[in-house]
Amino acid sequence: MEHSEKYMFKYKGIYFYTKYVTPELIDSLEEFEIRVSDVFLITYPKSGTVWTQNILSLIFHEGHRDETEDIHVIDRVPWLEYNLNKLDYANRPSPRLFTTHLPYYLVPRGLKNKRVKVIYVARNPKDVLVSYFHFSKIVITPDNTPDFSIFLERFLAGEVLSSSWLDHVRGWYDHRDDFNIFFLTYEEMKKDLRGAVLRICDFLGKELSEDDLDTVVKKATFENMKKDPRANYETRPGVRLEEKKCFLRKGTVGDWKNTMTVAQNERFEEVLKEKMKDLPFSYIWDN
Ligand code: A3P
Secondary structure, three states: OHHHOOOEEEEOOEEEEOOOOOHHHHHHHHHOOOOOOOEEEEEOOOOOHHHHHHHHHHHHOHHHHOOOOOOOHHHHOOEHHHHOOOOOHHHOOOOOEEEEOOOOOOOOHHHHHOOOEEEEEEOOHHHHHHHHHHHHHHOOOOOOOOOHHHHHHHHHHOOOOOOOHHHHHHHHHHOHHHOEEEEEEHHHHHHOHHHHHHHHHHHHOOOOOHHHHHHHHHHOOHHHHHHOOOOOOOOOOOOOOOOOOOOOOOOOOOHHHHOOOHHHHHHHHHHHHHHHOOOOOOOOOOO
16 A cells, blocks of 8 residues: 555545545544535445536536536535535535535434435446546546556455445445435436436425426436536546546446456455345346
């Protein structure tokens, strides 16, 4: 881990960006004042976060749907932990929308009142791994390595930002009864985007007209998000993308098959079976 010590630090079991947060800031989140109307999007990295941020922004903001407002989705649904000192959350109008990669035990205490709505989006971990590998190459992340087999071991050991996928998903699932949580998967969104948007609206108690629903679905497709400067990081200052590489990379289910060898897949399965054995998850590995 020497290569990355400068960029990330481990606190309470989780690797964080040194650049954006401190242990004190993470501790202070516990007391962060929550409103009952707040909505939290929670993900492990590379699981469809920006996709769902875009969907939430479109659901809640007419000005996004009809393009009268030009606000980036990451400003609409900001990262709780990265913007604590930058954004005036206390004066943000309700409903406030937040995004976080935090594990269940580091989120604000107020989330546990079971009234605040929490949407957890999970993606099959092999696609997360591959997406994370590419992401670590195109942005300047601490866990950067050109060698997939090294990245695979780091991923399985939780030696990447946000630490272990297995612990993240397992933790949130095991503690689901402490929260008002709606679980959704990337693969469900891929299979039936309209159905997924409807289920999100249902959970949020938001009723959209058929026209508005059509707009949300249309603007949330991979192709349209790629073209939409509000919905991708490609033109975002501070995100250093290598030439010709992009944040919205492939947006498919099953891309891991193009990257992982048979032996790497077996190694992955072995760890997955051991760590997740008693969970009723059925992963969707392919389209
Ligand atoms: P790939 O690298 O497999 O293409 P996150 O936002 O959590 O970092 O996740 C990024 C992943 O979500 C990337 O996966 C990205 O392409 C994918 N993604 C983003 N928007 C999407 C969309 N509208 N449809 C499908 N996948 C999308």
